[in-house]
Amino acid sequence: MTDSAACRAVLEAALAEPRRLDAAARQTLAAAAEPVLETALRDFAAAHGAAALPVLTTLAGDEAARGVRRAGRRALYRLSQQGVATPAKPPRRLVVERRPERAVRAWLSGIDGTGSRAVWVLFEGGFGGATLCSLIVNDTAGILDVAGGDITKKRLEEELKSLRASQKLPWIAVEPARALRAVVEALTLHATLGTTPPAAFDRWKAPFESARGLHAGAGGPRHGPPDPPAADTPLFERAGELLALPELASWFLDPESVQSDALALLEARESRLVVSDHIKAEREAAIVTRIVERELVPDARRRWARRLDEMAFVFDATARPEPAGLARAAAAALADETREVAHQPFATGLARRALEIAGEVAAGRLRAADVSRKP
Helix, strand or coil, X not given: CCCHHHHHHHHHHHHHCHHHCCHHHHHHHHCCCHHHHHHHHHHHHHHHHHHHHHHHHHHHCCCCCHHHHHHHHHHHHHXXXXXXXXXXXXXXXXXXXXXXXEEEEEEEECCCCCCEEEEEEEEEEECCEEEEEEEEEECCCEEEEEEEEECCXXXXXXXXXXXXXXXXXCEEEECHHHHHHHHHHHHHHHHHHCCCCCHHHHHHHHHHHHHHHHHHHCCCCCCCCCCCCCCCCHHHHCHHHHHHCHHHCCCCCCHHHHHHHHHHHHHHHHCCCCCCHHHHHHHHHHHHHHHHHHHCCHHHHHHHXXXXXXXXXXXXXXXXXXXXXXXXHHHHHHHCCXXXXXXXXXXXXXXXXXXXXXXXXXCCCCCHHHHCCCC
């Protein structure tokens, strides 16, 4: 049986080096008679005060030796009565595994004349709440703007109602995968251009980067225009009618790029030379042809074809099959590089509208910044 001196030796050794209070040392204490151990702990606590707390706390938590545990707790109690309290244990933190955010609903707007559109994606996950990410993406610059945060179902419905009432472009619900693809394509464009999204996108990077990986595994995002049809259709000849739609009111070539052409057209119209209307029309047609051939190079043709293809999807989603068919016909014609672009009604319509607006800018009736097609 362990005597008081042996108990005190174990305690002093543990005070100097805590790791020495191992299982063997605690067994030595457990072998002492209860009164002997009580006395040793009381004297040890009285001699060292607060410094004895770590040793006594360890003994008070000994699950293997009931007598040692009980004696340690009594020693701690006596110290607390003297004003030396054991530090409170930090509260146990509830660990909840955070689930990855998952896109559950999404919305897209139509595309404006600069190639921009709005994208909304509703995510669920985390601790069961919902977050809404609102973006503006552009097909020449990537992600232009990002906002969003936590949102309730009621607030979401209010925001959607307000948006539909104020939005000039069509606003449609889509499968989340389609909206994610639009954002993934914008991210891919940033990588190509060597640019970065706005800083606010950092909060949303993880769920969209996950989507990016999924699309990459499936062959990557779709950048190409639609396949051209096998033969001409009457819809192709009517494609210029699309530009009369309010949804495409902002669709025209950049007026800045046709400013000199617009001035040439104004000079021809105001010339004092007496020429026939036929010759005037030929001169105007020549200017339009020059613009179309200069501005609608292959990359631009593919970009406008893609915009038309996306708007065809929007028209279908809003139960408007006729403009959807016209948009697809115009898209297919632009995508087919074997077709002369100068003879395509939609292409010449883009150029004519740009000329009109550039003329208004030259006359001081419009500000150049207000009609610029740069995002």
